[in-house]
Amino acid sequence: MRRIAVEQDIMAKNGRAADLNRERFARERTFVVNLMSSPGSGKTTLLVRTLQELKTRGDRLAVIEGDQQTTLDADRIRATGVPAVQVNTGKGCHLDAEMIMRALAKQPAPAGGTLFIENVGNLVCPAGFDLGEAKKVVIASVTEGEDKPLKYPHMFSVADVLLLSKIDLLPHLRVDLPLMMENARQINPRLKIFPVSAYTGAGMSAWYDWLRTELADVVGASPRGAVAAEAQVG
Amino acid sequence: MRRIAVEQDIMAKNGRAADLNRERFARERTFVVNLMSSPGSGKTTLLVRTLQELKTRGDRLAVIEGDQQTTLDADRIRATGVPAVQVNTGKGCHLDAEMIMRALAKQPAPAGGTLFIENVGNLVCPAGFDLGEAKKVVIASVTEGEDKPLKYPHMFSVADVLLLSKIDLLPHLRVDLPLMMENARQINPRLKIFPVSAYTGAGMSAWYDWLRTELADVVGASPRGAVAAEAQVG
Numbered sequence: 429m430r431r432i433a434v435e436q437d438i439m440a441k442n443g444r445a446a447d448l449n450r451e452r453f454a455r456e457r458t459f460v461v462n463l464m465s466s467p468g469s470g471k472t473t474l475l476v477r478t479l480q481e482l483k484t485r486g487d488r489l490a491v492i493e494g495d496q497q498t499t500l501d502a503d504r505i506r507a508t509g510v511p512a513v514q515v516n517t518g519k520g521c522h523l524d525a526e527m528i529m530r531a532l533a534k535q536p537a538p539a540g541g542t543l544f545i546e547n548v549g550n551l552v553c554p555a556g557f558d559l560g561e562a563k564k565v566v567i568a569s570v571t572e573g574e575d576k577p578l579k580y581p582h583m584f585s586v587a588d589v590l591l592l593s594k595i596d597l598l599p600h601l602r603v604d605l606p607l608m609m610e611n612a613r614q615i616n617p618r619l620k621i622f623p624v625s626a627y628t629g630a631g632m633s634a635w636y637d638w639l640r641t642e643l644a645d646v647v648g649a650s651p652r653g654a655v656a657a658e659a660q661v662g
Numbered sequence: 663m664r665r666i667a668v669e670q671d672i673m674a675k676n677g678r679a680a681d682l683n684r685e686r687f688a689r690e691r692t693f694v695v696n697l698m699s700s701p702g703s704g705k706t707t708l709l710v711r712t713l714q715e716l717k718t719r720g721d722r723l724a725v726i727e728g729d730q731q732t733t734l735d736a737d738r739i740r741a742t743g744v745p746a747v748q749v750n751t752g753k754g755c756h757l758d759a760e761m762i763m764r765a766l767a768k769q770p771a772p773a774g775g776t777l778f779i780e781n782v783g784n785l786v787c788p789a790g791f792d793l794g795e796a797k798k799v800v801i802a803s804v805t806e807g808e809d810k811p812l813k814y815p816h817m818f819s820v821a822d823v824l825l826l827s828k829i830d831l832l833p834h835l836r837v838d839l840p841l842m843m844e845n846a847r848q849i850n851p852r853l854k855i856f857p858v859s860a861y862t863g864a865g866m867s868a869w870y871d872w873l874r875t876e877l878a879d880v881v882g883a884s885p886r887g888a889v890a891a892e893a894q895v896g
């Protein structure tokens with residue numbers, strides 16, 4: 429009972445911080461993506477290639493990197509010229525909304541742009557923690573096998589997008605890609621699925637298009653709201 | 663403060679249950695291995711091949727399977743003829759010692775044999791939970807990249823053995839195996855490391871040899887202890 433009460437406390441506190449983050453992101457018209465996956469799915473490699481592409485469009489970008497230890501990932505991001513702040517969780521298995529709030533105090537979210545939050549590599553814990561993001565994206569490498577959506581359903585059920593990564597390795601694997609997609613849709617029928625290779629670039633344009641559309645929604649919708657609000661004040 | 667106190671409660675309670683499990687395993691001369699890894703490292707495939715090998719030696723074997731959902735893994739194990747019980751953790755990210763205790767009530771540990779516990783796929787949470795096992799084995803697929811020991815140090819620091827799996831894929835990857843081993847040894851210099859492929863069988867004999875030696879230690883040591891104890895009583 430005591431354990432459950434404390435868990436409820438933690439979740440309620442996280443929810444309040446996530447709401448504050450969300451209000452801030454709405455005010456600054458920042459599109460925020462929470463990237464989650466197992467360790468070693470190729471999240472950072474995929475993010476680096478995505479940032480390089482979005483930079484060529486002149487997008488405003490920033491990254492918050494979560495890991496138990498090291499600043500290896502933030503270093504890789506900064507090498508692209510995009511600002512990144514690293515959050516180390518120690519023994520913790522996920523980022524929470526207050527960690528994001530503290531990270532934003534060090535590095536503001538890009539107004540009118542996209543903030544990527546790369547969560548701790550974990551297919552369980554991050555699923556339960558709202559960070560105030562607009563979209564949750566789960567990355568699963570095809571090397572992990574078809575059964576992962578069935579065995580870790582919580583993550584796949586809360587996600588908006590599934591990136592099936594490392595498809596360049598498919599000729600060398602005994603994995604059934606259509607079955608992996610079918611298993612994911614069985615858990616979450618509204619999931620958008622993009623099979624991609626950050627190494628060869630295969631499939632990446634559909635992912636970039638999705639990011640472009642979602643960013644336009646956030647940037648396009650909010651200024652009108654802001655203008656209307658200003659008009660009212662005036 | 664309250665959260666820390668409850669965490670301490672949980673860990674103390676787990677420790678007591680783990681001690682009871684450990685006493686039981688010692689009494690029954692069961693060698694117990696806790697297998698931990700990211701989702702999709704090939705734990706179950708590796709375990710299936712290992713069980714097939716150990717069966718040819720006439721070993722007594724049993725498996726406890728941990729997953730958030732499904733009995734897929736226990737079904738795969740049972741197909742080898744080895745008894746398996748599935749524990750579903752729901753939203754939980756690891757097995758704990760009480761779950762093992764309850765699983766043992768359904769399926770006894772093999773006296774004089776080996777019990778494999780396949781933990782929930784997670785490179786963070788299971789590291790902190792003693793199950794009463796003799797040895798902790800972490801499996802990392804070479805597809806996950808060289809940096810995983812540095813980014814998830816807790817798991818690698820508590821492990822006795824590291825199985826670097828899927829080495830048959832090395833020709834198709836841009837991963838540096840010696841660097842991955844060096845990173846693991848940097849976190850834990852006493853780690854025994856076996857690069858293996860459960861698909862081709864490469865490297866598996868060193869792993870089997872290690873299991874054989876450790877089982878002999880458990881089975882060989884305890885009966886002498888038991889005989890000595892009986893002699894004293896007599």
